[in-house]
Amino acid sequence: MDLHTLYLYLFYGREQDSKHMPKKNKVAASDNCQKELAETKEAAAASEMLHRNLIDYMHNGYACCRVVTEKGRPVDLIHVEVNKGYENLTGLKNVIGRKITEVIPGIADSNPELLENHFRVVESGIAEKFEIYIEPLHKWYESTIYCPEKGYTVAIFDDITKRKQAEQALQNSEKKFRSITEQMSEIVFITDSSGQISFISPAIEKITDYKPHEVIGQRFTDFLSEEEVPSALSAYKEVMLKQSTTHVIVLKFMRKNGTFFFGEVHVQYYHESGYSGTIGVIHDISERNRCERTRIEYEKKLLDGKQFLQNIYDTVNHSVFVIDVLPDGSYRYKSINRLHEIRTGLKNEAISGKSPREVLEPDVAATVTGYYDRCIHKGSSTEYEETHMFKGKLSWWRTILNPVRNDSGHIYRIIGTSTNITEHKLTEEKLKTLSFAIQQSPTVVVITDPEGNIEYINPTFTEHTGYTEKEVIGQNPRILKSGLMEDSVYEEFWKTILAGNVWHGEFHNKKKNGELYWEDAIVSAIVNQKGVITNFVAVKEDITEKKKLWVDLIASKEKAEESDRLKTAFLANISHEIRTPMNGILGFAELLKEPHLSGEEQAEYIELINQSGKRMLALINDIVDISRIEAGETMIHVEPTHVNKLLHSLCTFFRPLAANKNLLLSCNNGLSDEECVIETDSAKLTQILTNLVQNGLKFSVEGEVRVGYIRKEDLLEFSVSDSGIGIPESMKESIFERFRQVDNSLTRHHEGSGLGLSISKAYVEMLGGTIRVESGEGNGSTFIFTLPFNPPGVQTPEHHATVTESAPGSLRGTTILLAEDDAVSRILIKRSLQEENLTILDAWNGRDAVQMIMQHPEIDLVLMDIKMPVMNGFEASREIKKLRPELPIIAQTAFTSKEERLKALEAGCDSFMSKPINKQKLIELIRLLLHK
Known part of the structure; x- marks a missing residue:
């Protein structure tokens, strides 16, 4: 009998049909065949008994199951064979022939991945090993699944609950460790294998003024005196390579205020659960070692600036540049790191030794030189935001300048770090656009803090109540109470929203002038990523007239009730649709303020804000479209x-x-x-x-x-x-x-x-x-x-060719005045038009725009923002039309109402575009107005 046949006997207890025997056996003598078959069966029975004993006496649990399918898809498992270890480890008995969802009720809902793992192994034929917590059994298991035959799985598993509990105990032990270190006067630290600090005790703040979160995640060399870095790195490498249990070194550390102290560092190699690094204690020995340390300091030479910077460059994820401060007060660029070269397109060798004027445009050079002067004057870190044109693109940067002093305290060098914040600025603009949408909402929108004090109202609130923003910010909405409602209504209201649920109901309130009115309100909580309520948002509608109509039209009660139900459902839906993306926008915008976010986290949060913004803009577009349809403002363009x-x-x-x-x-x-x-x-x-x-x-x-x-x-x-x-x-x-x-x-x-x-x-x-x-x-x-079905007139091939060859007129040589006070909007518009080879002049407000028209007769067209300081777009357009009546003006604004359009046309504007600006539509409109 071949190995395959013997395996089937051993595992399934099946006899192979004689047709699988080699042909030569069929023609053998009958008595020999019978004898051989008997011997084979006896051997198979013995092997099966051995197989059964091995399974029954193994400590691991064993279960052989058959996959149950419905409509060709696996849906469950039936127990075919289990051992005693299965019963001991699970506590389940009499499972043979029963489905796993029957034996363990609720397993499909609590642990769907268990069934999915079995189905995946059957489908792929590849064994899998995993850990899983079976909720109905309250136990952890380590399991290996393989497929012995199509449609069957075998699981061998062990109870690892105690191990998991031990891991939890380890976590508790770590908590005790932190508790002990918090009471120590010495600084306790842990670093990873790259020298990055992963833990620091609270004593760091008492000794250096640095808070723990300012140190964690930084390399330990960042807090050393410049000349100490080589010896510290050498000691660190020795501890890591030799896995030393004890190593003592005295180092000079830098406090947050720029002063220094001597620390005796006791450090040793640390390894646990695959994590390796160092753990140690720092004793402040400044007074004890001051004289000896001073002698050592004067014997050492200052490290070369380039070597110092290289150590920094290899560890930071920022654009870094170094400026030498010369004795005459001028500046020379010493070097930039590789990341700065990649982001800006500048080369280190091209700028090294040059002044700002030799590298940058004169106006930019003057601006950055002013920042360098301010840093020297302050003698401490200087932070600012700036814009630069790198690789043909305008980008926003947040820059921090840090002065470096020599032994005599003189500032001889500035180290600058820059972060590209262009995406962040564009996101702020999108948030501003969403804010405009809420500002224009026809319903009242109110946002309060967790105590119920008003933080924001939209203009509709003032229209409905008579209270201005100044009068209500910081106040509680109870200023609107009429005193005619039962206290139980307010009790139920607070109970509902504090539980994080949506409250929907009516308030009988009083306006500033004493007039009573009814409003339908939907109020809900905004919860941050940690599940804490940060704000409440209320969407309200004045329903006073509806109340009156209800009394007057009592005969139409059923129809009115249906209308109210629809309006209520719509308001609830709109509240939810506004609240959900607003929750994402506000929550992740708040998270972007965290100081230690990685680049990947920033990109993830910005993408989530973009997704929420797109969802909210889609909702606003639907509301605007339906409003235009209702008002009869929708035009057909055939x-x-x-x-x-x-x-x-x-x-x-x-x-x-x-x-x-x-x-x-x-x-x-x-x-x-x-x-x-x-x-x-x-x-x-x-x-x-x-x-x-x-x-x-x-x-x-x-x-x-x-x-x-x-x-x-x-x-x-x-x-x-x-x-x-x-x-x-x-x-x-x-x-x-x-x-x-x-x-x-x-x-x-x-x-x-x-x-x-x-x-x-x-x-x-x-x-x-x-x-x-x-x-x-x-x-x-x-x-x-x-x-x-109304096809256009049939065109001849010649006519078709003529249409194909015709192209819009070029805008090359055209001069446009862009009147826009928002920097990001200006950048976006310029980028949209840069391929058209236009000349674009800037005006930051309406008065500047009028002055530019008087000074530049070559201007062919004006892009006029409506909302600007000093003089708004309406007033500026009237003044420009007095000077040059033929000059085309395109109004551009985030407001899209019919009234705004009419005001723009009355002011002399020739056309109107809504923000956000569509690039293609803007170019087509410019060509139309200029007859290009």
Whole structure:
């Protein structure tokens, strides 16, 4: 019998059919065959007994399971064989033939990874080893899983609960260690294998004035006198290489105020749990060793500046530059580190020995020289922010200058460190944009501190109550109390929001002029990353008139109740949609202030702020769109639209999102590329399809989303189908209404304002079509809308070639005046226009803009910010039009209301652009106004 057959006998107790025997055995004498088979069975039985005994008497737990599948997918495990160790280690009995989810109730919810590990091993055939805490059993296990045969797994495991408890005891021991070191007068320290300080006792502050958090994460050489660094590094290497248990060295340390003290350092090698470094104690022996140390100091030579800097350069993650202060008070660049070369494009050899004027532009050189003078005058660190043009890009930097003194106390050198904060500045601008959105909110927004004192109100608050910002900041909202509400309402209110929950209700309040009014309010907590309440945000609406109408229209009670429910759900939804990204923005913006963040952490927090900002801007765009539709301000821009290209771009954009959700996104064209061009509003058609595809992807967990169109006589019929949750029959018509969603509850699983379908329906009807939905609850949905099929006039090949060859006129030689007081906005606009070869002149306020027009007749166009100091954009535009009536002016502002646009036009502006500025639209508008 071959090894494979014998293995199956040993492990499964199965007999191999005679057809697996070699052919020569079949023709052997019958009695020999029977004898051999009997001997083989006897050997297999003996081996199986040995196998059984080994399993039963091993200390480890053993379990052989068969995978249970449903619809081709693994869903559970059935116990086939276990040993006594299984029962001893788990306490589970009579498990053979039973599913693991039956034997350990709740295991699928508490430890889904256990089943996933088994399924993955069966699928890959690769054994896995891991540790896991089984919550229902309250035990830790170390387990190895392998697949003996397709569809089966074998797990060998051991109880490691005591080891885990020992690890916890070790952590408690570390706490005791910290408690002891906090009571010691000597400085206790621990460094890692690279010399970076990972622990320092509180005594550091008493001796040096440095706080522990200012020292942890730094190299120990950063706190030594310059001449001590080589000997300290030599001693450190000796301790690490020889793993010394005791090493004593006296070093000269630097206090935070720049003075020095002598410390006797007792240090030894430290190794535990894969972590190695040094641990030691520093005794302050300044007085005892002062005379001896002074003699040693004068015998040593000062280290060369370049060697000193090299030690620093190798350990810091900042741009570093060194400036020599010459006896005549002038400055010469000594060197820059490699990181500074990479970030700026400057070369060390190109600037070494040169003055600021030889390296920088005259005005920049004058500015930085002023900072160097200030550092020398102060005699301590100097911090400032500056802008520089490096590698053709304008960037923001935060720079710190530190003076270096010689033995006589004279400052002979300055060491500067710079951090690129361009991303941070751009993020601040995005936060400012979001702040503008809240400022313009038609609902009242109030933010308080944890005690309920007002920290922020938007202008709508003043309009509704009559109280100005000055009158309420720092006050409690009880100044609005009318005294007509029961105390139980306020008690329930505080109980709810202090628990971190959302409170929704009505207040009967009093305005500044004594007028009583009702408001509908939603109040919730903003919680930081540590789960602590940092603020409360309230979104409120004046419902006084609604209350009156309720009395007057009592006969329409049922309809009014439905309207109130919808408005309440919408306000709750909007509050949630504002609060969630605001929580992310405020929370991570706060975290960015932490002094010891790594570059990766800063980038991560900035990306999370960007994501929250994009989500909030999307919400604002929906609200603005629906407001324009309601006000009848939406315009139709009909142009030839290539439907196939539009669909292709849309699917290309959404495919990554679909792939992340394991969904298939397909795109089907109904006409050829030559036939698919129609006259319609391309932007609105794109928005309609975008809203429908987003809904399909949002509400689908598996399956696919299909988008396409067909021609039906003089109509194009578009459809977007998904395999999502579907829509109840009763909701098919109402989902297109304002503020309607299938799920309006606060526990809904999908974010969004609930305005997308309403906007889509309005746009479809504007374009001359209709929209409907075909759906069944749980069976997916298909949204179908029509547009007129009105292709443009057929073009001849010659005409087509002419259109292809035509191009917009060049803006080269054009001079533009940019009136903008915000530095980041100015940078963004200049960067957007730099490829157009324009000449751009700057004005920081409206008065400067008027002066520039008088002094520069070559100016061809003005980009005018509306909100500026000294003189605003409206006043400046009127003055400029008096001087040069023909000069085009484009107003640009974060305010987008109809009133703002009218005020801009009345002031003489020729056009209007909303922030954030769209680069392509701005260039097209400039060309249009200049007839380029």
